[in-house]
Amino acid sequence: VERSSEIAALTAQARAMERYMQALAATTKPQVSWNVGGSALLGVGSGLAAGGSRNIGMSAGVTLSVPFLNPAIEYSSQAARKRAEAAILQRAEALEQRRQRIVEVHEQAGAAFDRLKRVSLVLRDSERLRNFTLQQWQQMGRRSLFDVIAAESDHYNLRVQYVNALHDGQQLNANLLSLGRGVNEWLQ
Secondary structure, three states: OOOOHHHHHHHHHHHHHHHHHHHHHHOOOOEEEEEEEEEEEEOOOOOOOOOOOEEEEEEEEEEEEOOOOOHHHHHHHHHHHHHHHHHHHHHHHHHHHHHHHHHHHHHHHHHHHHHHHHHHHHHHHHHHHHHHHHHHHHHHOOOOHHHHHHHHHHHHHHHHHHHHHHHHHHHHHHHHHHHOOOHHHHHO
16 A cells, blocks of 8 residues: 555655755755856967966855844744645545555455355356256156246346356455555556
8 A cells, every 4th residue: 555656646745845844944054155166368379488378267265154034934934844744644644544445445355255155156056956947847847937937047147146246356356456556567
């Protein structure tokens, strides 16, 4: 669940909010910057021996910025901190909701496959009953045609229930996969 794309996006958003909060906090601290530059100018002529000129300039500097008064930064920092906390809580809530949904879907999938097993056992017995009923009708005349039709109908309805339970179970399995890292990773 934690590696799903939605949770990863919420995690990235929470980290971005934390970084923004740290960047705002850094603006209240002293900052030091430095620069170095140089230039060279050669005059036109045949060089230094023939009277040409050459100028070289170098510069270096260090700048120290100390913020003394910025009343709005405190409010901005508090707002950024609250946004970061809200993003973290939103991620935690989404993660918990997804985990609860996985538990529900897992229970539903287990119930669907349990139903599939039970229906398959009844379907097997229905197949035997259908065959016996048809055999008794064909060979002994003990059953009416309506008994055969009823047995066929019951057997057909059980087959439909079997396919429905199988479909439900497979669909819930795919839903479980989608709640995790996604179906694409499973297909690959």
